[in-house]
Amino acid sequence: MPQTTTLLGVDLGTSSVKAVVARLDGTVVAQARRDYPVSHPRPGWSETSASDWLDASAAAVRAAVAQAGSQPDAIGLSGQMHGVVLATENGRAVRPAVVWSDARAVDQVEQYDDLPEQLLTRLANPLSPGMAGPLLAWLTIHEAATYRAARWALQPKDWLRAQLTGLFATEPSDASATLLYDISGDTWDTELLDALGLDADKLPPILDRSAEPAGLLTADAAARLGLRPGVPIAAGAADTAAAALGSQLTEPGTMQLTIGTGAQLVMPVAERPEPLPAHPVTHLYRAATDTGWYRMAAVLNGGLTLDWVRRALGAGWPELYAAAGVPPQADDPYFLPHVNGERTPYLDPSLRGAWTGLGPRHDRIHLLRAALEGVAFAVRDALDSLDPTGEIAGLHLAGGGTTDPQWRQMLADVLGRTLVPVEVPAASGLGAAVLGARATGLTDRFPSRDSFATSRNDPRSHRHDLYHDRHAAFRRKVRALRDSDSTTVGTYAGSAPHGAASASG
Known part of the structure; x- marks a missing residue:
């Protein structure tokens, strides 16, 4: 594989997006960042306009690719965890995205506490109001019409990928961090969803792994990002999981x-x-x-x-x-x-x-x-x-x-x-790029951890x-x-x- 092959990783953070261009050997050759605001319309609320994510991602990708001087052969995504984007069937966000630092769903966390012990055990995670499960439960009560109008309830990076491919899906690293996931069964917990009054059909299908192929860059998205259409895109990962991959933190017994x-x-x-x-x-x-x-x-x-x-x-x-x-x-x-x-x-x-x-x-x-x-x-x-x-x-x-x-x-x-x-420069973005390479079969080999x-x-x-x-x-x-x-x-x-x-x- 020629050394000129490059990979693009897009890391959708809380207040900024980073685009990282890397070679197959893991060397970061270019990166760019674009910021966007997190709004607090009420005390304890944290929201972002999803369109800001797309605009900033396009600007960051254009800048990084121009700096690298080469078009990427694969794309991977990582993104902030736990929040939720309600979107229509074609992916248009019906309200601002609610992000992980939001604390409005305290009453819904108490609702979780009242669930049967076996349901809580399957979650296997602490309860926090800023996660997708409590946030969706809040939206069903306080914004019922908006919730009903939405076809999809997506994680941030999954919403962004849908804008690039036109396809809707998630993967295990993000799904398992929603408080809607059966950790023991490795899938959505339909019994829990019923107990919370949530519509299971609004949740996207779960691909098998973060490195799963998840679509091709559409012509419209390519024009927006300044890339060639048809570039393969990986499912991607939650930012913490992507950062662990990017910094080679994958072996048990390490921390x-x-x-x-x-x-x-x-x-x-x-x-x-x-x-x-x-x-x-x-x-x-x-x-x-x-x-x-x-x-x-x-x-x-x-x-x-x-x-x-x-x-x-x-x-x-x-x-x-x-x-x-x-x-x-x-x-x-x-x-x-x-x-x-x-x-x-x-x-x-x-x-x-x-x-x-x-x-x-x-x-x-x-x-x-x-x-x-x-x-x-x-x-x-x-x-x-x-x-x-x-x-x-x-x-x-x-x-x-x-x-x-x-x-x-x-x-x-x-x-x-x-x-x-x-x-490890831009570890989450580099991890996302790794996933892009793996999804397209370009490589599974990256530098050992000791080199860092x-x-x-x-x-x-x-x-x-x-x-x-x-x-x-x-x-x-x-x-x-x-x-x-x-x-x-x-x-x-x-x-x-x-x-x-x-x-x-």
């Missing part, structure tokens, strides 16, 4: 920590765990590989919270990260970073943040340092839920929020694990011991804040532990 707006810990597993838990605090989804799964702990308060802190204290990013180099002291203040609520392990959208333990010696630098430590403790909570026995000694470290060496070292000290930073490693950070035992004690105190303070706060939303928010994170799920 990756990614810190960006939030933080995610992803651990591939070869087979579906048995027995499935009824009330897990970590996620279990299908991988973008032909077989296999991954478990995930999701932290909402990563870079988003650190950005809030630095703006509130008038600090730049360099000053914030420099505070990570200040040695910890036993009487340092604590920062509870949950200004955006939290998923793993608390499953509590109303959890809130605080600085506490302040004394007269503490200054602005101590507050900045406490913020970094607090985010690291939140990641530690999630890690303890995902790998409670410490089975995995080393983690790969990725994401734009992990580039500072002092911050990396603090994370290693807090987590007590070796961190191996990896540099740049360095490592080993935990320092004397620092880890102090952080271990401070983390225990941090958890007590989180529990005290939750116990004193009467604003917790929904019964599901209290189902997670207040003190120690659960090892289930």
Whole structure:
């Protein structure tokens, strides 16, 4: 296969789309990004005009392909997870897309809690209002006419692919993250849909795998994107699954920590765990590989919270990260970073943040340092839920929020694990491009993971011991804040532990 063969990956994110052009050896030769707004028409709501996705995708693809200087031979897609697009039979969105950060469906999560235990067990995932199942249940009640008018209820990247091919389908990595999927049966859960009053016919058919051929680029879409018509398009994958594929995180016994707006810990597993838990605090989804799964702990308060802190204290990013180099002291203040609520392990959208333990010696630098430590403790909570026995000694470290060496070292000290930073440009877009190549039979071979490693950070035992004690105190303070706060939303928010994170799920 000539080296001039190129692949296009389109990664439809929450606030921007990235188009990535890569060679068959996995080298990224061009990429472009276009932003679009997320609107909040009411408190707790998060929506995006689906037409903005299409316009931005077309602009990003045109720019990336022009930069690469070659037309792609295959296309793959990845996209933000959990949200929902209601569309007509020909794919026109009948209302703005509701995205994963939307919190309107709290009452519907309580409706899930009332379901029979066997249905909850088949879901095998924590309940969250921003997922397609609760959102669709909300729409059936509050926008019944709009719901009835829709032919399709689609995941974001599946809606975009339908615009490119005219065909409607999904695949397991996105379908399994909807809270409408029978994890044990690997298909839509029709009994659950009936219990929620949802129309199963609105859900698209599920293709067998993310690398399944899913149509050809239509002439109209080709003209819009500046591409030749007839290019084969893969089913694609949810962005987390695509990123794991793009960064070669596919082997069981490995784990990756990614810190960006939030933080995610992803651990591939070869087979579906048995027995499935009824009330897990970590996620279990299908991988973008032909077989296999991954478990995930999701932290909402990563870079988003650190950005809030630095703006509130008038600090730049360099000053914030420099505070990570200040040695910890036993009487340092604590920062509870949950200004955006939290998923793993608390499953509590109303959890809130605080600085506490302040004394007269503490200054602005101590507050900045406490913020970094607090985010690291939140990641530690999630890690303890995902790998409670410490089975995995080393983690790969990725994401734009992990580039500072002092911050990396603090994370290693807090987590007590070796961190191996990896540099994989545009991992989700690259993973999508990989799927395009696999769907068309161009290649199954991509560079090994070791080629991406740049360095490592080993935990320092004397620092880890102090952080271990401070983390225990941090958890007590989180529990005290939750116990004193009467604003917790929904019964599901209290189902997670207040003190120690659960090892289930």
